[in-house]
Amino acid sequence: xxxxxxxxxxxxxxxxxxxxxxxxxxxxxxxxxxxxxxxxxxxxxxxxxxxxxxxxxxxxxxxxxxxxxxxxxxxxxxxxxxxxxxxxxxxxxxxxxxxxxxxxxxxxxxxxxxxxxxxxxxxxxxxxxxxxxxxxxxxxxxxxxxxxxxxxxxxxxxxxxxxxxxxxxxxxxxxxxxxxxxxxxxxxxxxxxxxxxxxxxxxxxxxxxxxxxxxxxxxxxxxxxxxxxxxxxxxxxxxxxxxxxxxxxxxxxxxxxxxxxxxxxxxxxxxxxxxxxxxxxxxxxxxxxxxxxxxxxxxxxxxxxxxxxxxxxxxxxxxxxxxxxxxxxxxxxxxxxxxxxxxxxxxxxxxxxxxxxxxxxxxxxxxxxxxxxxxxxxxxxxxxxxxxxxxxxxxxxxxxxxxxxxxxxxxxxxxxxxxxxxxxxxxxxxxxxxxxxxxxxxxxxxxxxxxxxxxxxxxxxxxxxxxxxxxxxxxxxxxxxxxxxxxxxxxxxxxxxxxxxxxxxxxxxxxxxxxxxxxxxxxxxxxxxxxxxxxxxxxxxx
Amino acid sequence: xxxxxxxxxxxxxxxxxxxxxxxxxxxxxxxxxxxxxxxxxxxxxxxxxxxxxxxxxxxxxxxxxxxxxxxxxxxxxxxxxxxxxxxxxxxxxxxxxxxxxxxxxxxxxxxxxxxxxxxxxxxxxxxxxxxxxxxxxxxxxxxxxxxxxxxxxxxxxxxxxxxxxxxxxxxxxxxxxxxxxxxxxxxxxxxxxxxxxxxxxxxxxxxxxxxxxxxx
Numbered sequence: 001x002x003x004x005x006x007x008x009x010x011x012x013x014x015x016x017x018x019x020x021x022x023x024x025x026x027x028x029x030x031x032x033x034x035x036x037x038x039x040x041x042x043x044x045x046x047x048x049x050x051x052x053x054x055x056x057x058x059x060x061x062x063x064x065x066x067x068x069x070x071x072x073x074x075x076x077x078x079x080x081x082x083x084x085x086x087x088x089x090x091x092x093x094x095x096x097x098x099x100x101x102x103x104x105x106x107x108x109x110x111x112x113x114x115x116x117x118x119x120x121x122x123x124x125x126x127x128x129x130x131x132x133x134x135x136x137x138x139x140x141x142x143x144x145x146x147x148x149x150x151x152x153x154x155x156x157x158x159x160x161x162x163x164x165x166x167x168x169x170x171x172x173x174x175x176x177x178x179x180x181x182x183x184x185x186x187x188x189x190x191x192x193x194x195x196x197x198x199x200x201x202x203x204x205x206x207x208x209x210x211x212x213x214x215x216x217x218x219x220x221x222x223x224x225x226x227x228x229x230x231x232x233x234x235x236x237x238x239x240x241x242x243x244x245x246x247x248x249x250x251x252x253x254x255x256x257x258x259x260x261x262x263x264x265x266x267x268x269x270x271x272x273x274x275x276x277x278x279x280x281x282x283x284x285x286x287x288x289x290x291x292x293x294x295x296x297x298x299x300x301x302x303x304x305x306x307x308x309x310x311x312x313x314x315x316x317x318x319x320x321x322x323x324x325x326x327x328x329x330x331x332x333x334x335x336x337x338x339x340x341x342x343x344x345x346x347x348x349x350x351x352x353x354x355x356x357x358x359x360x361x362x363x364x365x366x367x368x369x370x371x372x373x374x375x376x377x378x379x380x381x382x383x384x385x386x387x388x389x390x391x392x393x394x395x396x397x398x399x400x401x402x403x404x405x406x407x408x409x410x411x412x413x414x415x416x417x418x419x420x421x422x423x424x425x426x427x428x429x430x431x432x433x434x435x436x437x438x439x440x441x442x443x444x445x446x447x448x449x450x451x452x453x454x455x456x457x458x459x460x461x462x463x464x465x466x467x468x469x470x471x472x473x474x475x476x477x478x479x480x481x482x483x484x485x486x487x488x489x490x491x492x493x494x495x496x497x498x499x500x501x502x503x504x505x506x507x508x509x510x511x512x513x514x515x516x517x518x519x520x521x522x523x524x525x526x527x528x529x530x531x532x533x534x535x536x537x538x539x540x541x542x
Numbered sequence: 543x544x545x546x547x548x549x550x551x552x553x554x555x556x557x558x559x560x561x562x563x564x565x566x567x568x569x570x571x572x573x574x575x576x577x578x579x580x581x582x583x584x585x586x587x588x589x590x591x592x593x594x595x596x597x598x599x600x601x602x603x604x605x606x607x608x609x610x611x612x613x614x615x616x617x618x619x620x621x622x623x624x625x626x627x628x629x630x631x632x633x634x635x636x637x638x639x640x641x642x643x644x645x646x647x648x649x650x651x652x653x654x655x656x657x658x659x660x661x662x663x664x665x666x667x668x669x670x671x672x673x674x675x676x677x678x679x680x681x682x683x684x685x686x687x688x689x690x691x692x693x694x695x696x697x698x699x700x701x702x703x704x705x706x707x708x709x710x711x712x713x714x715x716x717x718x719x720x721x722x723x724x725x726x727x728x729x730x731x732x733x734x735x736x737x738x739x740x741x742x743x744x745x746x747x748x749x750x751x752x753x754x755x756x757x758x
Binding site for chain 1: 553555556560567568571585589590597671673686694
């Protein structure tokens with residue numbers, strides 16, 4: 001009898017079914033999350049390879065490694081792969097896919113088959129984009145600005161656009177699934193204000209993606225039609241307006257920037273209370289700040305066109321709204337900090353990444369405000385300052401949060417602990433490498449180094465060499481977790497159901513969880529989430 | 543448990559009501575996504591109509607207002623037929639569901655037939671954009687742009703119609719094999735929602751492409 005019980009407990013989503021087909025045809029959100037993890041890890045290192053090539057080229061002021069044409073392709077493919085095939089799907093499709101049903105106490109996402117379909121669509125889109133890449137690449141920049149992309153570029157623009165178009169459907173499918181799940185699949189008693197902030201942020205994130213992705217899709221269709229049929233849509237020679245393309249593109253892409261960082265904020269909002277042993281400070285403000293970011297994100301796209309001939313009154317409005325976005329972002333940063341204040345902070349790896357995120361996101365956000373200033377943007381537009389700014393948000397923010405989240409939920413996902421000492425060292429390496437890579441780029445940009453050039457005046461060489469040195473360190477910081485996490489998957493120490501003594505429904509089920517997440521549907525009675533004070537009393541009683 | 547009951551409450555749901563409500567949320571979110579997709583095209587159309595008003599008027603005058611109007615009437619009728627199908631589904635009358643679904647599909651197919659007749663006429667009149675386009679007026683480029691938007695937008699609409707007919711065919715099949723009952727017929731309701739949405743998009747397309755040139 002006891003043996004039968006033990007066997008029943010050991011059955012989990014990883015070992016219940018075996019074989020490749022059981023993975024390729026699975027509708028289990030946890031397994032699909034792992035499929036996505038494989039895919040985006042591959043794309044991350046592919047995009048990283050292009051970045052490394054660029055940094056090597058920039059060691060010298062001359063074209064010592066690649067030609068300018070190749071360099072154009074390198075930064076285009078780096079941006080395209082990183083934005084659409086790593087950053088946007090990174091946290092939502094891996095951690096979000098794994099955790100959303102568990103956090104809301106459901107057996108699965110609302111539409112499990114749609115979830116699997118989204119992975120196949122994603123891989124198809126990725127495949128077409130990689131095809132464009134191996135056939136010779138694209139040189140338009142990830143922004144596909146017209147009329148260069150429609151009339152002059154001789155590279156594989158249409159193939160890359162088709163790849164991104166297809167991948168967009170996968171984003172829409174996943175987001176739709178998340179919204180329906182969060183609305184209707186919550187466990188009894190789990191009201192909106194009992195949900196973890198992770199869910200609030202992923203919800204806001206999904207709403208943005210459902211509303212902006214179709215705009216990108218149809219804009220790429222227009223680019224494709226113009227390029228193939230040689231008709232005028234954005235071409236000024238045929239009566240078109242190239243700035244209209246920029247409006248449509250940034251109507252998608254600026255909210256898309258928030259869809260890269262909102263999931264990062266989602267992860268940080270779980271880690272900070274767990275390692276401070278305190279409830280989230282100002283829970284409702286943090287929850288609503290995600291919604292506010294989603295709403296405001298649709299009102300700021302024009303700040304990419306301050307120097308593109310936009311009316312000055314429109315530019316003032318966009319500048320104002322860009323400042324407004326800083327308010328909900330600051331609410332989050334202040335409330336995370338206030339959560340840590342007087343908490344019992346422990347310095348485990350996820351917390352190291354979280355603290356790194358808060359600092360780097362703050363620097364990235366503050367420099368974003370500088371770029372939203374109309375006068376200053378004229379000086380800084382299209383310089384390395386912009387590059388440094390968005391890498392502080394996307395790499396210093398999202399990638400740090402992704403790594404923090406992977407470490408935090410690794411025991412739940414794999415059922416194994418990762419080696420803590422090595423993980424802390426890697427977190428430190430990532431932090432140092434990141435700052436050494438991108439801080440010099442702020443200085444470069446301020447001194448006037450424009451983006452997207454393979455050759456540059458000699459006076460910039462020192463800063464470029466520093467940046468390349470940092471990139472090498474950063475690369476080591478990314479390869480290390482890949483190695484030790486794979487090691488831990490096989491040889492790590494077994495994890496308990498709740499190794500961090502954290503709140504949240506995902507910790508109330510075994511590690512790794514059974515196929516349907518919970519033995520019985522959980523019923524939530526605690527009046528608020530992150531109830532670490534109640535937990536402290538419980539532990540003292542024990 | 544019968545097949546219909548299993549479909550009405552799949553394993554991830556607790557109750558049939560929960561499944562129905564979830565499907566409803568999913569469908570409406572999908573339609574919001576579709577609104578944004580067409581919305582980008584409507585925006586681009588509006589921007590260019592404002593900057594090329596004469597050319598868009600001339601282009602619009604080349605539309606076959608008769609076929610366009612018949613098509614509008616046809617699509618509205620098809621939506622009515624589909625509403626009857628939804629009504630029959632609530633009563634669980636499978637024969638009537640099948641009848642009205644078939645009627646909707648036939649009307650949809652006639653719409654597409656007329657639409658492609660129009661496209662054929664545009665090709666013959668050298669109005670189709672690209673290598674086929676031929677116009678000697680000073681507004682030639684802008685008139686071509688009008689037709690670019692006409693073909694992209696009505697083309698995207700036609701693609702939606704074809705997918706819609708496919709969805710209705712699937713629903714018809716499921717009605718015939720007996721999985722649509724008075725208790726479980728959500729797919730008909732939400733498949734119908736999609737059809738009605740495509741119908742509404744056409745009303746706007748009719749207004750922006752066929753009506754502006756009427757005074758010429």
